[in-house]
Amino acid sequence: MNPTESPVPAAVEDLTVRYGRAIACAQVSLSVARGGVYALLGRKGAGKSSLVRCLVGAQKPDSGRTLLFGEDAWRHRARLMTRVGVVLEDPDAPPAMTPGEISRFCARLHRAWDGRGLRDRLARLGVPLDAPFGRLSKGQKAQVMLAAALGHGPELLVLDDPTLNLDSAARKALFEELIAALAGRGTTVFITTHDLAGIEAIATRIGFLKKGRLLLDEEMETLRSRFRRIRYGNEITAARTVYGTELDAFDAVRVQVRGWGVDAVVSNYDDLAFERFRRTAGVVDAEVSAMSLEEIFLAVAGEPLAPESAARGAAREGTP
Amino acid sequence: MRGFFAVASREIVERRRVFVAAAVAALFPLFAPLLPAARRFGAPEARLYTAAFFAVAFSAALSLILGMTAIGRDLSERRLGFYFSRPIGNAAIWAGKLAGIGLQVLLAALLILLPAGLVDLATWWRETRMGLAAEIGVAFVFAVVVFLALGKAISLALRSRPAWVAGDVVAFALWLLAMGTISLPLLVARAPVVLQRLGLVVAIACAVALLAAGGAQVSIGRVDPVRGTRARFAVLWGLLFAIAGLFAGFTRWLLRPAPSELSSVLVRAAAPAGSWIGVEGLARGRADLRVSLFYDVASGGYVRGWTGREGSAVVSADGTTAAWTQASGIFSDGPQDVWACRLAAGAPGTRTPISERIGNIAISPEGSRLAIAGERALGIYEIPSGRLLGSIALDSDERFSRFVFVGRDRLRLFRIPSAAVARAGEELATIEVSDFDVPARRLVERVAIPNLHRPFSLAFDDRDGRVLVWEKGSALSLFDLSSSRFVRVLGNFAWDATSRAFLSDGRIAVAEASAGMARVHLFSKNGEPERVFEAGQAGLVRLGAEPSAGTLAVSVGPTPYVWGASDSFLLDLRDGKLRKLGKHLEPVAAHMRWRLPQPEPGSAASLLFSRNDGALLRFDPATGKLVTVFRGR
Numbered sequence: 001m002n003p004t005e006s007p008v009p010a011a012v013e014d015l016t017v018r019y020g021r022a023i024a025c026a027q028v029s030l031s032v033a034r035g036g037v038y039a040l041l042g043r044k045g046a047g048k049s050s051l052v053r054c055l056v057g058a059q060k061p062d063s064g065r066t067l068l069f070g071e072d073a074w075r076h077r078a079r080l081m082t083r084v085g086v087v088l089e090d091p092d093a094p095p096a097m098t099p100g101e102i103s104r105f106c107a108r109l110h111r112a113w114d115g116r117g118l119r120d121r122l123a124r125l126g127v128p129l130d131a132p133f134g135r136l137s138k139g140q141k142a143q144v145m146l147a148a149a150l151g152h153g154p155e156l157l158v159l160d161d162p163t164l165n166l167d168s169a170a171r172k173a174l175f176e177e178l179i180a181a182l183a184g185r186g187t188t189v190f191i192t193t194h195d196l197a198g199i200e201a202i203a204t205r206i207g208f209l210k211k212g213r214l215l216l217d218e219e220m221e222t223l224r225s226r227f228r229r230i231r232y233g234n235e236i237t238a239a240r241t242v243y244g245t246e247l248d249a250f251d252a253v254r255v256q257v258r259g260w261g262v263d264a265v266v267s268n269y270d271d272l273a274f275e276r277f278r279r280t281a282g283v284v285d286a287e288v289s290a291m292s293l294e295e296i297f298l299a300v301a302g303e304p305l306a307p308e309s310a311a312r313g314a315a316r317e318g319t320p
Numbered sequence: 321m322r323g324f325f326a327v328a329s330r331e332i333v334e335r336r337r338v339f340v341a342a343a344v345a346a347l348f349p350l351f352a353p354l355l356p357a358a359r360r361f362g363a364p365e366a367r368l369y370t371a372a373f374f375a376v377a378f379s380a381a382l383s384l385i386l387g388m389t390a391i392g393r394d395l396s397e398r399r400l401g402f403y404f405s406r407p408i409g410n411a412a413i414w415a416g417k418l419a420g421i422g423l424q425v426l427l428a429a430l431l432i433l434l435p436a437g438l439v440d441l442a443t444w445w446r447e448t449r450m451g452l453a454a455e456i457g458v459a460f461v462f463a464v465v466v467f468l469a470l471g472k473a474i475s476l477a478l479r480s481r482p483a484w485v486a487g488d489v490v491a492f493a494l495w496l497l498a499m500g501t502i503s504l505p506l507l508v509a510r511a512p513v514v515l516q517r518l519g520l521v522v523a524i525a526c527a528v529a530l531l532a533a534g535g536a537q538v539s540i541g542r543v544d545p546v547r548g549t550r551a552r553f554a555v556l557w558g559l560l561f562a563i564a565g566l567f568a569g570f571t572r573w574l575l576r577p578a579p580s581e582l583s584s585v586l587v588r589a590a591a592p593a594g595s596w597i598g599v600e601g602l603a604r605g606r607a608d609l610r611v612s613l614f615y616d617v618a619s620g621g622y623v624r625g626w627t628g629r630e631g632s633a634v635v636s637a638d639g640t641t642a643a644w645t646q647a648s649g650i651f652s653d654g655p656q657d658v659w660a661c662r663l664a665a666g667a668p669g670t671r672t673p674i675s676e677r678i679g680n681i682a683i684s685p686e687g688s689r690l691a692i693a694g695e696r697a698l699g700i701y702e703i704p705s706g707r708l709l710g711s712i713a714l715d716s717d718e719r720f721s722r723f724v725f726v727g728r729d730r731l732r733l734f735r736i737p738s739a740a741v742a743r744a745g746e747e748l749a750t751i752e753v754s755d756f757d758v759p760a761r762r763l764v765e766r767v768a769i770p771n772l773h774r775p776f777s778l779a780f781d782d783r784d785g786r787v788l789v790w791e792k793g794s795a796l797s798l799f800d801l802s803s804s805r806f807v808r809v810l811g812n813f814a815w816d817a818t819s820r821a822f823l824s825d826g827r828i829a830v831a832e833a834s835a836g837m838a839r840v841h842l843f844s845k846n847g848e849p850e851r852v853f854e855a856g857q858a859g860l861v862r863l864g865a866e867p868s869a870g871t872l873a874v875s876v877g878p879t880p881y882v883w884g885a886s887d888s889f890l891l892d893l894r895d896g897k898l899r900k901l902g903k904h905l906e907p908v909a910a911h912m913r914w915r916l917p918q919p920e921p922g923s924a925a926s927l928l929f930s931r932n933d934g935a936l937l938r939f940d941p942a943t944g945k946l947v948t949v950f951r952g953r
Contacts, residue, residue, distance in 0.1 A: 019546060058404040059544040078323065078409045086405035088543075093402045096334050108326040109407050149405075 007070025009034055009156040009188040010055060014064035017050040017212075024050040026212040027064065032156075032205070037182070037189040039199045041297055042209035048192035049089045051209070052160040055190065056086050068156065082110065085149030089160040091141035095134025099127060099144045103151065110152035118147045125173060139170035146177065157182075159191040163198065171195055175202070196294040206293065210301045227253075227296045228269035230277070232286035233261035246280045249273045253299045265291070265299040323408030324416040331390065331420025332427075338382060342428035345374055349436045364443035371436035372456050375429040380463035382428060386421045387471020393479075401543045410539035418468075418531065425464050462524070469527035472534055476552070484549050491557045495564060502568045505575055507650040509628035511609035514574065522567060529559035577603035577611055579622050584934030585950040587908045588612065590925035594639025596663050597924050598625060599936070601950060614642045614663055617924040617938055617949060623661050623668060631656060634683040634690075640664050641687025643703060645678050653677070658692065660703045673706035684725040689758065691723050691731050698723060700731060700758055710761040724782050731756040732766075732782070747774040751789070753801055769799055769806075781822040781918065784845075788820050788828070796820070796830065798847040808847040819910065821863040821872070823893075824921050829872060831861040838876050840891060853896045860886060864907020865919040865926035867939050870894055873907035873926070884932035890939075901939065902946055904932040 011031040017024040024047040032038040042048050053059035055066045057077030066073040068080045093102055099122055107113040119129060127140045136144065142162050149157060159178075163171040175198040182189065182202070193199050206223055208216040216223075230250070247255065250266035250273065257263075269288070278286045291299070352370035353363035361369070394400055394417070403413045433456075437444045447453075477485055499522075506515060533556030541548015585601030595618035600610050612625035614635070625633060626646045633644035642663050645656040656678045661669035679693040689709065690701045698721075699711040714721065715737065722734040735752045751769040756762070772791060779788040785801040790813070798807040810830060818832040826845035831838065838858035842851045855861060859880045864873030870893050877886030888905035889898045908928040909919055919925035927939045933952030940947055 053543055056405065058401060058542045060540070060542070060547060077404070078407050078412075081405065081407040088401045088405060090401070092399055094330075094334060094399065097330075101330075101333070105326055105330055106406065108322055 007067070008032060009069055010038075010158070010190050011067040011070075012051065012055060012064070013067065015051060015054055015061050015066060016063040017047065017054060017059070018062045023047075023212045025054075025061070025209075028209070028212070028214045029064075030207055030214060030217050032188055032190050034188055035186045036204040037191065037199075037202050038205045038207065039203035040190070040192045040207040040209055041194075041196065041199075041293075042192070043301075043303065044194075045211075046209040047212040048209055049160050052088070052158060052190075052192060056081070056084060056088075056158050058088075082152070083155045085152065085154035085157045087142070087145045087149045087157075087159045087162050089164065091133075091138070091145045093133040093141075093145065093148075095132060097133050098130050099133065099136075099147075100129040102133065102144065102148050103129075106148055106151055112152055114151050114153065118151045121147045121150075121177070125177070139166050139173075142166060142170070142174060143177070146174065153185065154187060156188045156190065159189065159193075161192050161194065163193055163195045171198055175199075178202070196292070196297065200293045203293075208297060208300055210303075215300055223293075223296060224290065226268055227291045227299070228266055228274075229289045229291055229295070230264045230266060230269075230274070230286065231261060231289075232264075232278075233284040235282045235284050237282050246277060246283050249277060254302075261285070265295075267300075321412070323406070324412040324419070327403065327408060327413055327416025328420035328423065331417055332424050335386070335390070335424060338424060338428055339431060342378060342431040345378055346371070346432045346435045349374055349432070350439065362443075364440035365447075367436040367440055368443055368447060371433050375432040376456065376459045376463050378432055379425045379429045379460055380467045382425050383421070383464045383467035384471040384474075386425070387468040387473075388475040389471075390417060390421055393475060400538060404542050410542070411535070414535040414538045421468065422464060426460075429460060462520070465527040465531075466523055469530035473530055480549060484553065487553060491553075491560075495557070495560050498561070498564045499567065502564065502571050504650070505627055506571060506609070508630075508647045509575075509609055509611075510630070510652070511607065511628070513607040514609045517607065518567075518570075522563065525563045526560060529556060529563060532556075532559060574606050574609055575611060575627055576624065577606065579613055579615055579620065579950070581605075582611070582613065582950045584953055585930075585936050587912060587925075587928060587930070587936065589614075589633040589635045589642065589644075590908070590912065590919065590928075591635040591639030591923065592637045592918065592925065593920045593923050595619070595924040596635055596639045596642070597928065598633040598635055598642060598644070599950065600625075600629070601934070612644075614661070615949075616663070617928070621666055623663060623666060625669065626659070632678070632681045634681055635663070636683045636687030637685035638687065641683065641703070642669075643681060643683050643687075643690050644669075645681060648675055658690065658701075658703075658706075660690070662687075670704055672701070672704050674701055680721075680723075682723050682725055682731070684728050686728055689725065689728065691725065693721065693723065698733070700756070709758055710756065712756055712763060722780070724780070726755070726782055726785075729758045731758065733763075734778075734780075748772060749774055749776070751778075751787070753787075767799075767801055779820040779822070783918065784822070784826055786822065790818070790820070798828070810843055810847050811841065811849075819861060819863040821865070821909075822918050823872070824866055824869055824918075829863055829893075831855075831863045831874065833858045833861045833876075833880070840872070840874060842893060851896070853891060853893075853898075855889070855891070855898060862886065862906065862910040864888075864929075865909035865923075866921040867926050868941055869921040871921075873901075873909065873929070873939075874898070875906045875910060888929055901929065902931075902937070905929045905937070905946075906932075908936075 008031045013029050015025050015028045028051060040048055054061045055073060057073035060074050068084060071080060073080060103115045103118045107115055122129060122144065125143050127143050133141065146162060163174055179202055191199065203220050205219050207214055247264055251268045252264050253267045254265040255262060274288055277283060349367050349371035352366040400413065477488065533552045536555035537548040537552035540551035581604040582601045585599040587597050588600050589598035595616050596614055597617060598612060598614045600612040603611055610629055611627055614623045614625055626644045630647055630652060631645040635642045640663055641660065643658060643660040645658055648655045648657050655675045658672045658674040659669040660672055661667060674692065676694045682691040688702065690703050692699050692701060697711045697713050700709045701707060702709055724732050726732045733754050733756065736749050749772050751772065753767045754763055754765045757764060769789065772789060773794055776789055776791040787799045787801060788796060789799060790796045795809040795812055797809050800807050813832045814834045818830055821829045823829055828843040828847060830841045836857055838855035838861040840853040840855060844850055855874060855876050858876045858878060860877035862875045866872055872891045872893055873888060874891045875886040875888045877883065879885060883906055884904060886906055887903050888901040888907060890901060891898055906929060908930055909925055929937045929939065931937060931952055935948055935952030936950040937946040938949050
């Protein structure tokens with residue numbers, strides 16, 4: 001690293017995590033730019049939580065390393081946690097601890113602790129301050145942990161599937177809270193989630209993790225701009241002797257031949273190339289459409305992010 | 321440190337109801353004087369000691385519960401992620417939890433002690449000065465550490481995966497086996513102080529290892545249960561086997577003192593000729609553990625022997641071979657192993673195949689055979705092979721047996737059958753003497769000495785086949801076993817005030833203290849009176865051996881039965897001159913008359929004196945001075 005550059009808030013270098021013979025992460029490398037929101041997407045069991053635990057120094061990788069603000073997270077975890085807010089997958093505060101006690105506990109650890117902000121936030125969300133953590137609902141627990149993670153004004157916020165097991169209202173509230181929290185601070189966020197709809201609005205960079213392998217790691221805008229769905233009809237003409245080469249100008253991620261024509265997902269879309277494609281002999285009714293994050297994930301990973309996504313996708317495409 | 325204090329205080333706050341329970345428990349000791357069992361104490365003492373008991377018991381129970389719930393559950397249910405997401409050091413998380421629990425237990429214990437202490441402040445102060453506080457402190461620390469670790473171990477065992485539990489069980493079995501094997505010699509030695517101290521240290525070390533393993537599980541594993549369990553397993557068993565290794569090393573050190581470290585020795589065996597003796601004594605830094613050596617007084621060479629007080633030891637007459645018995649297991653009435661070694665070679669002892677419940681042993685003069693009195697039979701074995709050469713059935717109701725090799729192939733037995741002829745108001749006994757021919761495996765009856773009035777005592781001259789029988793209230797008589805005849809009455813002496821010795825030239829010496837005066841009577845080989853030597857005013861006189869031919873070691877004390885106050889002299893049998901050797905000294909031969917064949921002049925056994933502080937000294941005929949062989953207390 002150039003010493004004149006300030007280190008990125010979070011980076012993962014050749015990270016490998018194994019559990020016996022099973023590989024949770026295989027040589028994963030990524031970095032999170034300052035002020036950005038990095039969303040790591042992947043199905044359950046893809047290795048997201050292992051990566052997060054390694055990232056915050058709670059778990060030692062089998063090889064590779066994770067850096068927070070340029071320092072090894074495993075070695076310097078305690079010191080680095082003053083600059084990082086963490087919400088792990090399972091809200092894990094001691095069951096007898098009330099949110100108020102959690103706030104007081106954290107206040108002893110952080111020089112700048114916004115206890116009032118935490119209380120206000122939880123009060124706004126209807127989370128009781130004097131109820132034991134173990135008796136709160138899952139949504140309330142998630143809100144408490146998020147509030148505790150934000151209480152010291154962290155430079156980096158690491159959230160491991162904070163919306164897991166939450167209903168849609170709670171998910172919405174959490175993301176709104178997150179957006180509100182980020183709005184005035186410029187906090188860097190690393191988040192893993194299944195909730196593509198929620199994250200799509202705030203993520204600046206996206207990573208796709210499948211079976212421990214990072215399939216994609218890209219800026220959100222680039223991702224959106226280069227992925228397109230192209231649908232067209234293929235006509236048989238006298239002048240046409242070769243079929244199936246019309247998409248050669250694109251990197252076709254997925255091509256499906258359907259009754260009405262061809263449905264293709266391309267990963268290097270640009271308008272000029274599409275114009276040329278549209279004028280190709282035999283290509284008729286070509287149309288291009290932007291893709292949602294969920295559709296891109298499905299195209300790249302070859303599987304939906306979550307079971308309900310699969311059901312929605314299947315219904316949309318009219319496949320049996 | 322902020323993290324440490326935050327975690328510690330959190331532990332205390334989370335379980336603050338413990339203090340309510342402690343406050344309730346603190347009331348019970350106030351009613352202790354009402355209990356019938358407490359009536360033999362004063363009311364303050366009853367309250368105070370009940371409170372102390374409650375405090376320690378409450379601490380132990382609380383430690384066990386907190387070990388299972390606070391630490392074990394956090395570890396096994398992965399609840400530590402909350403702490404690892406905060407700026408708290410790894411060590412601070414674990415240490416903070418332990419400190420919080422420890423402080424909570426301590427405060428609860430003090431809360432229990434407080435009311436009784438306030439009610440009986442004066443008694444409390446008095447008992448504290450007498451060591452009560454220290455005793456409670458030791459019990460408290462022991463209870464907290466051991467029960468906390470135990471609770472954690474139980475919790476982990478219940479919550480771990482079966483593979484790890486199986487691994488723990490296997491490792492625990494191996495560790496127990498190792499510890500049992502290492503500690504067996506100490507258990508056999510029956511040294512309660514050493515065992516108690518070692519047990520305490522090992523228990524605390526194991527508890528610390530268990531807690532350290534928990535610390536490693538937290539620090540290394542953090543929120544990764546697999547890595548944490550692996551770390552816990554490696555650290556726990558690494559430490560426990562390291563403790564076993566240290567324990568083995570320390571046990572080896574305990575059992576292998578250098579001769580210079582021995583003190584307060586007892587001479588348990590001695591060669592009638594030569595310079596080898598078998599000694600048993602305490603050693604520096606080893607508390608009450610008694611260890612033994614076969615020691616060459618002339619060269620300082622030694623061979624290690626048995627441990628503890630139990631067992632028998634013999635050295636062959638030519639001083640080349642030693643044999644001894646050592647319990648096979650921890651039970652004192654169980655079988656004993658027989659060990660043997662060639663002293664001249666300086667080789668360590670080897671265990672022979674012989675193992676049985678042994679009463680006594682005797683070794684042949686050249687050290688190739690061993691006679692062993694078991695429960696039912698007396699066996700003659702070849703050593704070190706352990707081959708049985710012959711055996712003699714023993715009567716179960718025999719009241720006394722002595723056996724001694726009078727040659728390589730001949731074992732002499734002295735038996736006193738219990739079926740004695742009774743006369744009105746008297747109890748009579750017969751001594752039966754027989755020889756066992758080892759090659760022929762045949763018992764030859766030699767002689768019987770009948771109609772002896774009980775009680776009586778005996779002195780043996782195995783070299784010339786003579787026995788002195790001294791009947792209480794009657795005469796001291798000489799019998800010749802070779803010709804099977806009564807030789808003569810040597811005289812009438814006061815009971816319990818005489819000592820007899822067969823001299824190297826065959827003459828007989830008898831010492832007595834009567835009417836406040838000590839005398840040594842010298843008789844010819846046939847028991848005819850030759851001379852009487854006056855040894856001054858004394859209440860006790862004992863005969864040792866001959867440091868040189870014609871010179872007899874004598875100890876003279878002011879009071880009957882009090883050996884420690886005796887002084888030692890050398891009596892020149894030619895001119896009757898007494899030369900004082902030293903104060904509070906006893907010739908070793910005087911103590912060992914029963915076990916030791918009459919030592920030859922100039923042998924180590926004839927030159928050794930024991931001092932009343934436990935020191936063993938050797939008389940140097942060349943300089944006429946005493947040299948310390950083993951120091952005293």
